[in-house]
Amino acid sequence: MIFQKLGELLAVFGPLSFLTVGGGQSIVSDIHRQSVAVHAWMDDGEFLDLFALSRITPGPGSLLVTLVGWHVAGFTGALLASAAIFLPCSVLVYGLARLWARFQHTPWIRAIEAGLVPVAAGMILAASATLLRAAEGGPWAWSVAAASTLALMFTRINAFLVLGLGGGVFWLALG
Template identity: 55%
Template structure:
Protein backbone atom coordinates (compact mmCIF):
# COMPACT_ATOMS: atom_id res chain seq x y z
CA UNK A 1 0.00 0.00 0.00
CA UNK A 2 2.79 2.38 0.97
CA UNK A 3 4.51 1.59 -2.29
CA UNK A 4 1.35 2.30 -4.26
CA UNK A 5 0.88 5.66 -2.52
CA UNK A 6 4.46 6.57 -3.25
CA UNK A 7 4.10 5.78 -6.93
CA UNK A 8 0.89 7.87 -7.10
CA UNK A 9 2.86 10.78 -5.66
CA UNK A 10 5.77 10.20 -8.02
CA UNK A 11 3.46 10.18 -11.04
CA UNK A 12 1.42 13.28 -10.19
CA UNK A 13 4.00 15.60 -8.61
CA UNK A 14 6.11 15.97 -11.79
CA UNK A 15 2.94 16.44 -13.86
CA UNK A 16 2.03 19.29 -11.52
CA UNK A 17 5.08 21.22 -12.72
CA UNK A 18 4.08 20.58 -16.33
CA UNK A 19 0.65 22.20 -15.93
CA UNK A 20 1.34 25.59 -17.44
CA UNK A 21 -1.67 27.58 -18.55
CA UNK A 22 -4.22 25.19 -17.07
CA UNK A 23 -4.55 21.64 -15.80
CA UNK A 24 -6.19 20.32 -18.95
CA UNK A 25 -2.86 20.29 -20.78
CA UNK A 26 -1.68 17.18 -18.90
CA UNK A 27 -4.78 14.98 -19.19
CA UNK A 28 -3.24 12.95 -22.03
CA UNK A 29 -0.14 12.35 -19.93
CA UNK A 30 -2.23 11.34 -16.93
CA UNK A 31 -4.08 8.82 -19.06
CA UNK A 32 -0.82 7.37 -20.40
CA UNK A 33 0.65 6.95 -16.91
CA UNK A 34 -2.49 5.63 -15.23
CA UNK A 35 -3.68 3.29 -18.00
CA UNK A 36 -0.69 2.28 -20.14
CA UNK A 37 2.29 2.54 -17.80
CA UNK A 38 0.95 1.56 -14.36
CA UNK A 39 -2.26 -0.31 -15.28
CA UNK A 40 -4.08 1.24 -12.32
CA UNK A 41 -7.24 1.61 -14.40
CA UNK A 42 -8.63 0.31 -17.66
CA UNK A 43 -9.20 2.77 -20.49
CA UNK A 44 -12.94 2.74 -19.85
CA UNK A 45 -12.51 3.38 -16.14
CA UNK A 46 -10.26 6.31 -16.97
CA UNK A 47 -12.75 7.78 -19.44
CA UNK A 48 -15.49 7.49 -16.81
CA UNK A 49 -13.32 9.29 -14.26
CA UNK A 50 -12.62 11.99 -16.84
CA UNK A 51 -16.35 12.37 -17.53
CA UNK A 52 -17.01 12.72 -13.79
CA UNK A 53 -14.33 15.41 -13.46
CA UNK A 54 -16.05 17.32 -16.26
CA UNK A 55 -19.46 17.14 -14.58
CA UNK A 56 -18.25 17.94 -11.06
CA UNK A 57 -17.81 21.55 -9.90
CA UNK A 58 -14.38 22.90 -9.02
CA UNK A 59 -10.98 22.65 -10.71
CA UNK A 60 -10.84 20.04 -13.50
CA UNK A 61 -7.55 18.75 -12.07
CA UNK A 62 -9.52 17.09 -9.26
CA UNK A 63 -9.65 14.26 -11.83
CA UNK A 64 -6.44 13.20 -10.13
CA UNK A 65 -8.12 13.10 -6.69
CA UNK A 66 -10.76 10.79 -8.09
CA UNK A 67 -8.16 8.52 -9.70
CA UNK A 68 -6.30 8.33 -6.37
CA UNK A 69 -9.51 7.43 -4.58
CA UNK A 70 -10.40 4.70 -7.06
CA UNK A 71 -6.88 3.26 -6.99
CA UNK A 72 -6.11 3.42 -3.25
CA UNK A 73 -9.07 4.77 -1.28
CA UNK A 74 -8.98 7.88 0.91
CA UNK A 75 -5.20 7.77 1.39
CA UNK A 76 -4.80 7.59 -2.38
CA UNK A 77 -7.09 10.58 -2.85
CA UNK A 78 -5.12 12.66 -0.35
CA UNK A 79 -1.70 11.70 -1.72
CA UNK A 80 -2.72 12.34 -5.34
CA UNK A 81 -4.25 15.72 -4.48
CA UNK A 82 -1.04 16.76 -2.71
CA UNK A 83 0.94 15.50 -5.70
CA UNK A 84 -0.92 17.49 -8.36
CA UNK A 85 -1.43 20.71 -6.39
CA UNK A 86 1.42 20.70 -3.87
CA UNK A 87 4.76 21.48 -5.54
CA UNK A 88 3.59 24.53 -7.46
CA UNK A 89 1.75 25.90 -4.44
CA UNK A 90 5.00 26.95 -2.81
CA UNK A 91 6.13 28.60 -6.03
CA UNK A 92 3.10 30.90 -6.35
CA UNK A 93 3.18 31.56 -2.60
CA UNK A 94 6.83 32.62 -2.84
CA UNK A 95 6.11 34.87 -5.81
CA UNK A 96 3.11 36.48 -4.07
CA UNK A 97 5.32 37.10 -1.05
CA UNK A 98 8.09 38.60 -3.21
CA UNK A 99 5.54 40.85 -4.88
CA UNK A 100 4.30 42.35 -1.64
CA UNK A 101 7.85 42.88 -0.38
CA UNK A 102 8.87 45.06 -3.33
CA UNK A 103 5.76 46.95 -4.40
CA UNK A 104 6.15 48.85 -7.65
CA UNK A 105 9.68 47.60 -8.46
CA UNK A 106 10.62 47.99 -12.12
CA UNK A 107 10.99 44.25 -12.77
CA UNK A 108 7.55 43.75 -11.27
CA UNK A 109 5.85 46.31 -13.45
CA UNK A 110 7.68 44.93 -16.51
CA UNK A 111 6.52 41.38 -15.70
CA UNK A 112 2.95 42.53 -15.12
CA UNK A 113 2.55 44.63 -18.23
CA UNK A 114 4.61 42.20 -20.31
CA UNK A 115 2.66 39.10 -19.31
CA UNK A 116 -0.81 40.63 -19.52
CA UNK A 117 -1.13 40.51 -23.31
CA UNK A 118 0.21 36.94 -23.28
CA UNK A 119 -2.33 35.94 -20.62
CA UNK A 120 -5.19 37.59 -22.53
CA UNK A 121 -4.14 35.78 -25.73
CA UNK A 122 -3.95 32.46 -23.86
CA UNK A 123 -7.39 32.88 -22.31
CA UNK A 124 -8.99 33.78 -25.64
CA UNK A 125 -7.22 30.87 -27.36
CA UNK A 126 -8.48 28.45 -24.70
CA UNK A 127 -12.02 29.79 -25.15
CA UNK A 128 -11.73 29.41 -28.92
CA UNK A 129 -10.64 25.79 -28.59
CA UNK A 130 -13.44 25.10 -26.09
CA UNK A 131 -16.05 26.68 -28.34
CA UNK A 132 -14.98 24.52 -31.26
CA UNK A 133 -15.05 21.30 -29.27
CA UNK A 134 -18.32 21.97 -27.44
CA UNK A 135 -20.79 19.09 -27.26
CA UNK A 136 -24.07 20.26 -28.75
CA UNK A 137 -23.12 22.14 -31.91
CA UNK A 138 -24.46 25.56 -32.83
CA UNK A 139 -27.05 25.61 -30.06
CA UNK A 140 -24.37 25.23 -27.40
CA UNK A 141 -22.26 27.91 -29.11
CA UNK A 142 -25.24 30.25 -29.19
CA UNK A 143 -25.76 29.68 -25.44
CA UNK A 144 -22.06 30.43 -24.85
CA UNK A 145 -22.25 33.76 -26.72
CA UNK A 146 -25.56 34.74 -25.12
CA UNK A 147 -24.13 33.98 -21.69
CA UNK A 148 -21.08 36.15 -22.45
CA UNK A 149 -23.33 39.04 -23.44
CA UNK A 150 -25.50 38.73 -20.35
CA UNK A 151 -22.46 38.54 -18.05
CA UNK A 152 -20.89 41.64 -19.55
CA UNK A 153 -24.09 43.67 -19.49
CA UNK A 154 -25.56 42.69 -16.10
CA UNK A 155 -24.56 41.70 -12.57
CA UNK A 156 -26.40 38.39 -12.72
CA UNK A 157 -25.28 35.58 -10.41
CA UNK A 158 -23.30 33.13 -12.61
CA UNK A 159 -25.00 30.13 -11.01
CA UNK A 160 -28.35 31.39 -12.25
CA UNK A 161 -26.86 31.73 -15.70
CA UNK A 162 -25.51 28.17 -15.64
CA UNK A 163 -28.93 26.90 -14.58
CA UNK A 164 -30.60 28.88 -17.38
CA UNK A 165 -28.10 27.61 -19.96
CA UNK A 166 -28.65 24.09 -18.77
CA UNK A 167 -32.45 24.46 -18.83
CA UNK A 168 -32.59 26.05 -22.28
CA UNK A 169 -30.30 23.41 -23.76
CA UNK A 170 -32.29 20.62 -22.17
CA UNK A 171 -35.63 22.04 -23.30
CA UNK A 172 -34.42 22.61 -26.85
CA UNK A 173 -33.13 19.07 -27.10
CA UNK A 174 -35.96 17.21 -25.38
CA UNK A 175 -39.02 19.21 -26.43
CA UNK A 176 -38.13 20.75 -29.78
CA UNK A 177 -35.52 18.13 -30.71
CA UNK A 178 -33.17 20.81 -32.07
Protein backbone atom coordinates in the same frame (compact mmCIF):
# COMPACT_ATOMS: atom_id res chain seq x y z
CA MET B 1 1.36 -1.52 -10.66
CA ILE B 2 0.11 0.86 -7.95
CA PHE B 3 3.55 2.43 -7.62
CA GLN B 4 3.62 3.04 -11.36
CA LYS B 5 0.25 4.80 -11.20
CA LEU B 6 1.36 6.87 -8.21
CA GLY B 7 4.51 7.83 -10.09
CA GLU B 8 2.43 8.86 -13.10
CA LEU B 9 0.18 11.01 -10.89
CA LEU B 10 3.22 12.72 -9.40
CA ALA B 11 4.80 13.23 -12.83
CA VAL B 12 1.60 14.76 -14.22
CA PHE B 13 0.47 16.99 -11.36
CA GLY B 14 3.82 18.17 -9.98
CA PRO B 15 4.71 20.20 -13.10
CA LEU B 16 1.10 21.31 -13.61
CA SER B 17 1.28 22.86 -10.16
CA PHE B 18 3.46 25.63 -11.57
CA LEU B 19 0.94 26.45 -14.31
CA THR B 20 -2.00 27.28 -12.08
CA VAL B 21 -1.67 30.96 -12.93
CA GLY B 22 -5.41 31.53 -13.15
CA GLY B 23 -6.22 29.06 -10.40
CA GLY B 24 -7.19 25.42 -10.77
CA GLN B 25 -9.49 26.20 -13.69
CA SER B 26 -6.52 27.22 -15.83
CA ILE B 27 -5.11 23.68 -16.02
CA VAL B 28 -8.34 21.75 -16.66
CA SER B 29 -7.46 21.41 -20.33
CA ASP B 30 -4.17 19.67 -19.61
CA ILE B 31 -5.66 17.58 -16.79
CA HIS B 32 -8.16 16.31 -19.36
CA ARG B 33 -5.45 15.63 -21.95
CA GLN B 34 -3.27 13.75 -19.47
CA SER B 35 -6.15 11.82 -17.89
CA VAL B 36 -7.98 10.83 -21.06
CA ALA B 37 -5.59 10.92 -24.03
CA VAL B 38 -2.11 10.35 -22.59
CA HIS B 39 -2.60 7.94 -19.67
CA ALA B 40 -6.12 6.63 -20.50
CA TRP B 41 -7.09 6.68 -16.83
CA MET B 42 -10.69 7.47 -17.85
CA ASP B 43 -12.88 8.44 -20.79
CA ASP B 44 -14.48 11.81 -21.56
CA GLY B 45 -17.68 10.95 -19.68
CA GLU B 46 -15.87 9.95 -16.51
CA PHE B 47 -13.74 13.10 -16.71
CA LEU B 48 -16.85 15.27 -17.06
CA ASP B 49 -18.43 13.52 -14.08
CA LEU B 50 -15.36 14.23 -11.94
CA PHE B 51 -15.22 17.81 -13.20
CA ALA B 52 -18.90 18.36 -12.32
CA LEU B 53 -18.39 16.83 -8.88
CA SER B 54 -15.37 19.08 -8.28
CA ARG B 55 -17.46 22.14 -9.10
CA ILE B 56 -20.45 21.36 -6.90
CA THR B 57 -18.40 20.56 -3.81
CA PRO B 58 -16.90 23.26 -1.63
CA GLY B 59 -13.17 23.74 -1.81
CA PRO B 60 -10.51 24.89 -4.22
CA GLY B 61 -10.86 24.65 -7.98
CA SER B 62 -8.02 22.15 -8.01
CA LEU B 63 -10.22 19.61 -6.23
CA LEU B 64 -10.52 17.96 -9.64
CA VAL B 65 -6.94 16.74 -9.21
CA THR B 66 -7.84 15.01 -5.96
CA LEU B 67 -10.77 13.26 -7.64
CA VAL B 68 -8.59 12.15 -10.56
CA GLY B 69 -6.05 10.80 -8.07
CA TRP B 70 -8.84 8.92 -6.27
CA HIS B 71 -10.09 7.48 -9.55
CA VAL B 72 -6.60 6.31 -10.53
CA ALA B 73 -5.22 4.98 -7.24
CA GLY B 74 -7.78 5.31 -4.46
CA PHE B 75 -7.10 7.17 -1.22
CA THR B 76 -3.32 7.13 -1.67
CA GLY B 77 -3.71 8.49 -5.19
CA ALA B 78 -5.96 11.29 -3.94
CA LEU B 79 -3.44 12.29 -1.27
CA LEU B 80 -0.47 12.14 -3.63
CA ALA B 81 -2.22 14.03 -6.44
CA SER B 82 -3.33 16.72 -3.97
CA ALA B 83 0.17 17.09 -2.55
CA ALA B 84 1.63 17.20 -6.07
CA ILE B 85 -0.68 20.01 -7.18
CA PHE B 86 -0.54 22.12 -4.00
CA LEU B 87 2.93 21.75 -2.48
CA PRO B 88 5.28 22.80 -5.31
CA CYS B 89 3.43 26.00 -6.17
CA SER B 90 2.84 26.81 -2.48
CA VAL B 91 6.55 26.65 -1.73
CA LEU B 92 7.32 28.74 -4.81
CA VAL B 93 4.65 31.33 -4.01
CA TYR B 94 5.83 31.59 -0.41
CA GLY B 95 9.33 32.40 -1.60
CA LEU B 96 8.19 34.75 -4.34
CA ALA B 97 5.75 36.62 -2.06
CA ARG B 98 8.60 37.90 0.06
CA LEU B 99 10.51 39.02 -3.04
CA TRP B 100 7.37 40.46 -4.62
CA ALA B 101 6.57 42.56 -1.53
CA ARG B 102 10.08 43.95 -1.50
CA PHE B 103 9.92 45.12 -5.12
CA GLN B 104 6.16 45.61 -5.60
CA HIS B 105 6.37 49.21 -6.78
CA THR B 106 8.98 48.63 -9.47
CA PRO B 107 8.00 48.80 -13.14
CA TRP B 108 9.10 45.25 -13.93
CA ILE B 109 6.80 43.77 -11.27
CA ARG B 110 3.86 45.70 -12.70
CA ALA B 111 4.82 44.50 -16.19
CA ILE B 112 4.92 40.87 -15.03
CA GLU B 113 1.51 41.20 -13.39
CA ALA B 114 0.03 42.79 -16.53
CA GLY B 115 1.57 40.04 -18.68
CA LEU B 116 0.10 37.23 -16.58
CA VAL B 117 -3.49 38.46 -17.00
CA PRO B 118 -3.86 37.38 -20.66
CA VAL B 119 -1.97 34.15 -19.95
CA ALA B 120 -4.45 33.22 -17.21
CA ALA B 121 -7.41 34.24 -19.38
CA GLY B 122 -6.13 32.16 -22.29
CA MET B 123 -5.63 29.10 -20.11
CA ILE B 124 -9.16 29.41 -18.72
CA LEU B 125 -10.54 29.82 -22.26
CA ALA B 126 -8.67 26.67 -23.32
CA ALA B 127 -10.16 24.79 -20.37
CA SER B 128 -13.66 25.91 -21.38
CA ALA B 129 -13.14 24.78 -24.96
CA THR B 130 -11.82 21.40 -23.79
CA LEU B 131 -14.88 20.85 -21.61
CA LEU B 132 -17.25 21.80 -24.44
CA ARG B 133 -15.53 19.37 -26.81
CA ALA B 134 -15.55 16.59 -24.21
CA ALA B 135 -19.24 17.12 -23.48
CA GLU B 136 -20.06 16.52 -27.15
CA GLY B 137 -22.91 18.99 -27.02
CA GLY B 138 -22.35 20.05 -30.60
CA PRO B 139 -23.37 23.42 -32.03
CA TRP B 140 -26.01 23.96 -29.33
CA ALA B 141 -23.45 23.78 -26.53
CA TRP B 142 -21.08 26.11 -28.35
CA SER B 143 -23.91 28.56 -29.13
CA VAL B 144 -25.14 28.61 -25.55
CA ALA B 145 -21.57 29.10 -24.29
CA ALA B 146 -20.92 31.95 -26.74
CA ALA B 147 -24.23 33.68 -25.97
CA SER B 148 -23.65 33.32 -22.23
CA THR B 149 -20.14 34.73 -22.49
CA LEU B 150 -21.32 37.72 -24.52
CA ALA B 151 -24.23 38.36 -22.15
CA LEU B 152 -21.91 38.34 -19.14
CA MET B 153 -19.31 40.51 -20.85
CA PHE B 154 -21.64 43.22 -22.14
CA THR B 155 -24.54 43.34 -19.68
CA ARG B 156 -25.03 43.42 -15.94
CA ILE B 157 -27.16 40.25 -15.97
CA ASN B 158 -26.78 37.93 -13.01
CA ALA B 159 -24.52 34.94 -13.77
CA PHE B 160 -26.96 32.54 -12.08
CA LEU B 161 -29.74 33.71 -14.36
CA VAL B 162 -27.50 33.14 -17.40
CA LEU B 163 -26.62 29.68 -16.10
CA GLY B 164 -30.28 28.79 -15.66
CA LEU B 165 -31.29 30.17 -19.05
CA GLY B 166 -28.41 28.39 -20.77
CA GLY B 167 -29.32 25.11 -19.15
CA GLY B 168 -32.96 25.59 -20.09
CA VAL B 169 -32.16 26.34 -23.72
CA PHE B 170 -29.84 23.37 -23.95
CA TRP B 171 -32.44 21.09 -22.31
CA LEU B 172 -35.15 22.24 -24.72
CA ALA B 173 -32.83 21.69 -27.66
CA LEU B 174 -32.10 18.11 -26.62
CA GLY B 175 -35.66 17.27 -25.59
